[in-house]
Amino acid sequence: MRLASYNVEWFDALFDDSGALLEDGWSARYGVTRIRQAEALGIVFTAMDADAIMVIEAPDTNTRRDTARALSSFVEAFNLRTTGVLTGFINSTQQEIALLYDPAVLSVRHAPMDSPDAPRFDGVLRIDLDIDAKAEDVTxxxxxxxxxxxxxxxQRFRLIGAHLKSKAPHGAKGHDQVMRLSISNRRKQLAQAIWLRRRVDALLAAGEEVVVMGDLNDGPGLDEYEHLFGRSSVEIVLGQGAGALRDPNAVEALRPGLAPQPTSARFYMEDTGRYMQFMLDYVMVSSGLAEGAQWRIWHPFDDAVCWRDADLCAALLDASDHFPVTVDLVTVDPTA
Known part of the structure; x- marks a missing residue:
């Protein structure tokens, strides 16, 4: 079984309010038309041929728009087999999290959990983020x-799609205010990672196998404040000891010094006129699913198969500023 995590930049801008694909004008991606981005995404999704894709930054749901309607239009337009669409709690950011899946291969349901130390993810976590011994509200x-x-x-397992975000210090004025707000936002992101890890621990304790996938927006070198904290979001979600999740890309990315690191996202930096690459997207699996698993980052330059396919290479660059990450799991028949 192949599972994929894919952050699709400005996916929402490719659809009208009825969910139909727009074929005119520029997409929200710089220098790429809507039709060119949509066709590029069609090429990438077809090439991945995944049984389930966790779409990060999926099209919006609001009073006029609907994530499932838009994604169903996309699937139909490119004749994909992942005709099932599952969404959970909607948000106000115009970037939903949704699962596309092949109903012939698996069945799914939204199954939010709630516990005293890890409430439902649409709720509020009370946690002390600093050293003042006062709990703060995290959402x-x-x-x-x-x-x-x-x-x-x-075979049963739990799948969690996540998009952790450390907000930029909008509205801050002056170096000191920017620093204070940046540190506060990073604390909140780490609290979200702790919340997520608590859910993983509860599932493992209940005997469940777990997959956590998505954009954690954290890792070595992402900002100047990371040295203030003992661990990154990636390390927190991975965990330690017997309950640690497996993701070789995360392990490689966390190696210190000048060791080569994998990357899953590529951004243009206007101030330097260069592209910078980061490892942001992960597929972490529990030990019971890790045996024989194969991970892959569909990077147009670093993955040899992608590089040799000129059309796929170009499509990956047009489709998004992130590249898909997949894992091939060896599934078993529990009745055998």
Missing amino acids: FSKPPLEVEVVTASG
Whole structure:
């Protein structure tokens, strides 16, 4: 079974309010038309041929627009087999989290959990973020999508799609105010990672297998304040010891010094006129699913298969500023 995580930049801008694909004008991606981005996404989704894709920054749901309607139009336009669409708690950011899946391969349902130390992801977590011994309220701007998955053979596992975000210090004036707000926002992101990890621990304690996938927006070198904190969001969600999740890309990215690192996102930096690459997207699996698993980042330059396919390479660059990350799991028949 192949699972994919894919952050699609400005996916929402490719659809009108009825969910139909727009074929005219420029997309929200710089220098790329809507039709060119849509066709590029069609090429990428077809090439991945995943059984389920966690779409990060999926089209919006509001009083006029609907995530499932838009994604269904996209699937139909490119004749994809992932005709099922699952969404969870909607948010106000115009960037939903949604799962596209093949109903012939697996069945899914939105299955949010609630516990005293890890409330539902649309709720509020009370946690002390600093050293003042006072709990603060933490919320998700994009509540993670919790999914119960059952494969065609009857194997069950839990799938969590997440998009953690450390907000930029908007409205801050002067170096000191920018620093204070940046540090506060990073604390909140780490609190979200702790919240997510608590859910993983609860599921593992209940005997569930778990997959966490999405954009964690954290890792080595992302901002100048990371040295103030003992661990990154990536390390917190991965965990330690017997309950640690497996993701070789995360392990490589966390290596210190000048060791080569994988990357899953590519951004143009106007101040330098160069592209910078970061590892932001992960697929972390529990130990019971890790045996024989194969991870892949569909990077147009770093993945040899992508590089040799000129059309796929170009499509990956047009489709988004992130590249898909996949894992191939060895599924079993629990009744065998």
